Structure formats: C-alpha cells, structure tokens
Amino acid sequence: MTGRSVRGILRRLPVLGPVARRARQAVHAEELIAARDDKIGRLRRQVAKETAARKRAQEQLAIDRPERLDSTPPSFRRNLLELRRNIDVLRPHDPEAFHPALQIPRKLRNYRLAASHGVAVPDILGVWARARDIDLSDLPEVFVLKSDVGAGGNGVFPLRRVEADRYAVIGGDEVLSTADLQERLATRKSAGAPFFAERFLQQRVPAEEIPDDVKIYAHYGQVTMVMVRQMPVHANLDHARYRYTDARGQDLGEDIASGARVDLSIPLPEPLGDFIRVAEHLSKALAVPFIRVDIYDTVDGPVLGELTRAPGGKQRYRRDHDIAMGRAWDEARWRLDLDVIDGRPLRNLHGLHLATNHYPEGHRSRQEDPRGWEVVTADCAQWCFGGHLPPAQG
Incomplete structure (x- = not known):
C-alpha cells in the first residue's frame, strides 16, 4: 500500500487522536526517506558519470601523447624536486647570483622587473x-x-x-x-x-582579512594551473583553503591536490584572462622553464605579489595532472633553449617601462659594476607577449 493510499484512508477515518497523528508522521517519514534515497541515487549517477568522463579523457591523453614503455612519464613534482636539488648544486658555483634562477627570490628585484613590463606592483x-x-x-x-x-x-x-x-x-x-x-x-x-x-592591498571581493593569493603556475608562456588560496590565519597553512582551475577557470576537481582543503566556493579573480596574461608575459620574460606568478585581485586590478621559483610543500597532484604539468615543463625547457639559439639573451629580461630601483644606497644594484644586478632590457614584441597586458592602475 502506497503512502498516498494510506493518507486517503486516514482522511476518511474519524479523528483518532494520537494514533492518527503517529500514522501521519510515519507516512511523512517514509516519503522523506524515499526522496532522500532518490537524491542519493541521482548524485551517485552524476559522480559515476563524471568519473567515467575523466577516465576517458585520461585514456585519450595517453592515445594522443603516448609515452614510450621503457621511459619515465613526465612529472611536475619530479622536475620540482630536481630543481630544488640543482639550486643547491649551483649556489657555490655562482656566489654572485649571476644565473637567472638565483636572481628570482628577491622581492624588490621582482617588483622592478614586473613594473618594467607594465605590471602593477605594491x-x-x-x-x-x-x-x-x-x-x-x-x-x-x-x-x-x-x-x-x-x-x-x-x-x-x-x-x-x-x-x-x-x-x-x-x-x-x-x-x-x-x-x-x-x-x-x-x-x-x-x-x-x-x-x-x-x-x-584592498581585495576586490573581501573574504578574509588577508587578501586571497592567486598563484598561477606558468611554463615559459603556458599557464597550466591557477590556485586561489584563502588564509584565515596569517602564515598558518593548517587553516588554508584552496581552489584549483585550469587557465580557462574550469575546476580541476576536489581530488586534484593531496591533502589540500579544496573549496569550490572561493571566487576566481575577474577578469581571469587579465591574470593569465600577466603570468604568461612574466614567465616569458624570465629565463627559466617554470615560474609561479603570485598575484592579488585588488580593487585596482591585478597586482604582483611575488615570483616563486620553486613552490614549497609536497606539491603532490593527481597523477594525470602531474604528468600534464611535467610535460609542459619539459617542453618549456626546450622552447627556452631554442629561443636562446635564435638570439634571446639567457637573462631575466626587463621591459621598456620606467621602473624604480627601491634598493637602498650602497646596495650592489646601485654600484658602478653591478655584476649580477645588471638590467638587461628587451623589446617584448620579440621575446615576451608585447601589447597584451592589462593596463596597470594607479
């Protein structure tokens, strides 16, 4: 007997007090359980459909770009670990930080370089x-x-x-x-x-006291991932929340990063394309195959936060994404080499905009022989993406 027929019988019966009320409550509970079971079924079917679609995409990727059976698949994490190791090898050979990779960790230096390309800085x-x-x-x-x-x-x-x-x-x-x-x-x-x-900096869409950090992973002109991080507590990653997307703003899934607290409600910067272009441009200006461009989404538009040569932490991503970002890194390394063969200086290139040197008097960058701190300028129409950046505000 269905819940509807039971309700009909109950309406035709005389008022029975508590017994009738309990009967009606039981019928209502059965209806709620049935509705819940139906919703769970729909969600399970949706999850199964999305899982199957992702598996098909991964299989198609393997068909389109097969790896040799006797080779090691590309890996972003492996490349990153190798970079960290090689930086330690490089330092004693280059104490004046002449190599482009050793010049990146200095914030004021990065501000000057970014400003020379028309990118807003604090x-x-x-x-x-x-x-x-x-x-x-x-x-x-x-x-x-x-x-x-x-x-x-x-x-x-x-x-x-x-x-x-x-x-x-x-x-x-x-x-x-x-x-x-x-x-x-x-x-x-x-x-x-x-x-x-x-x-x-004043955030465009305030969420926490500390502005959201938009971290864009770029491989010599190609953006492979956007990570937006909210930090409710300063310098405490235990409370951090993350959202990961591709360069078009498509979410990469809640399982994309091992151990990360993924929150798909975190707003993306707008317009996202402006942030992508800043990251593409600066990543081409630097003479390294990978850089993470950290940007803030402010009321005045994108403002550079930092250039990160080797992001910290485990950096463990879902296998298909780790392989895709690893391949992008490998290809970026060869593209950079080919540009150098074609005449690109193997230096971090400044643009043609006026940019202030904020280092204090007596700093090496202000000396007559600023070895390692020379400003190498190039026209971005040749080596970067000239003319495609959003206008700097302020």
Whole structure:
C-alpha cells in the first residue's frame, strides 16, 4: 500500500487522536526517506558519470601523447624536486647570483622587473638596509612589513597600528612593537635584508582579512594551473583553503591536490584572462622553464605579489595532472633553449617601462659594476607577449 493510499484512508477515518497523528508522521517519514534515497541515487549517477568522463579523457591523453614503455612519464613534482636539488648544486658555483634562477627570490628585484613590463606592483612606503634601522612611526595605520628574501610567509608581517608603537598582526593574535619586529627579522635565517614596508592591498571581493593569493603556475608562456588560496590565519597553512582551475577557470576537481582543503566556493579573480596574461608575459620574460606568478585581485586590478621559483610543500597532484604539468615543463625547457639559439639573451629580461630601483644606497644594484644586478632590457614584441597586458592602475 502506497503512502498516498494510506493518507486517503486516514482522511476518511474519524479523528483518532494520537494514533492518527503517529500514522501521519510515519507516512511523512517514509516519503522523506524515499526522496532522500532518490537524491542519493541521482548524485551517485552524476559522480559515476563524471568519473567515467575523466577516465576517458585520461585514456585519450595517453592515445594522443603516448609515452614510450621503457621511459619515465613526465612529472611536475619530479622536475620540482630536481630543481630544488640543482639550486643547491649551483649556489657555490655562482656566489654572485649571476644565473637567472638565483636572481628570482628577491622581492624588490621582482617588483622592478614586473613594473618594467607594465605590471602593477605594491606601493613601497619605506626601505631599510638593516633590521635595526626599521622605523614604522610615519607609516599608515595598515601596511605590510617584508624582508627582501623569504618564502612561505617568513619575513612577511601584515600589520595594523593599535596604539603608539604597537602593531597587531592582521589575521593573527600577536601584538608587536618595532623592537619585536626588528628582532624577528634580524634573527630569522629565512628572512634576508633589506627590509621594506608596502601598502596593504584592498581585495576586490573581501573574504578574509588577508587578501586571497592567486598563484598561477606558468611554463615559459603556458599557464597550466591557477590556485586561489584563502588564509584565515596569517602564515598558518593548517587553516588554508584552496581552489584549483585550469587557465580557462574550469575546476580541476576536489581530488586534484593531496591533502589540500579544496573549496569550490572561493571566487576566481575577474577578469581571469587579465591574470593569465600577466603570468604568461612574466614567465616569458624570465629565463627559466617554470615560474609561479603570485598575484592579488585588488580593487585596482591585478597586482604582483611575488615570483616563486620553486613552490614549497609536497606539491603532490593527481597523477594525470602531474604528468600534464611535467610535460609542459619539459617542453618549456626546450622552447627556452631554442629561443636562446635564435638570439634571446639567457637573462631575466626587463621591459621598456620606467621602473624604480627601491634598493637602498650602497646596495650592489646601485654600484658602478653591478655584476649580477645588471638590467638587461628587451623589446617584448620579440621575446615576451608585447601589447597584451592589462593596463596597470594607479
């Protein structure tokens, strides 16, 4: 007997008090269970359909670009681990950081290079050669204090003044004085001089106190992944949330990154194409096959955050995606080599826009013989993507 027929019988019966009420409740519960089972079935069919589609795409990829049976498949993670190892091999041979790969980790240097290509960078409010020289008294109420060298949030302090010489860490629970900050920056091995303050960026669509970080993985002009990261707590990845897409904004799936807390509700930057073009352009300007271009989505448009040579962490991605990004890295290495054969300088190339050197007096970049800090300029119409960047704001 169906729930509908039972309800009809109950309506024709005299009022039976609690018995009738319990009967009606039982019928309603059965209807809810049936509806739930139907929804679960639809979801299971949808998941099965998407899984089958992804499997077919992976199989087609193997048909289109088969790997030799006796070869090792490409791998982004393996290339990244090799890069980290080789950087350690390179350092003692190149103490003046003449090689393009060793020049990338310096933030102020990257700001100058990006600005020379017409890419917006944060406003610099002050620069100090030594930690003990840092003076925050004339800065705005909200700002960011950084070291020129440092990764993974080390040497970065987003700050809000709460009283005279007391600064709260935005997205944290610490309140620090100027002396506290000087000591932190002077004693952290991963934080290298000089030190500088920059304007705190206002996010286009505010979510957390700390602006979302748009991290674009690029291989010498080809974007292979966009990762948007929300950080509710400053420099604490345990609370971070992520969204991963391709260059068109198509989500790569909740299983794309091992151990990552994926949140598909995180908004993508708009227009995404502007961010992709910035990453493509800067990745062609650098003489390396891979770079991660970190950008902020601000009320003034894309603003460069950092250029990351070798992203930290495990960087474990789903096998099909790891292979695809690994192949993109391999191909980018050869494209760069062929450009060098055609005459491209094996240097990180500056563009034709005027760009400020923010390093303090006495810095190597300001010396008469700035070996390793020369500014090599090239017309992007030849080696980058001239004319395709969004206009810088401000």
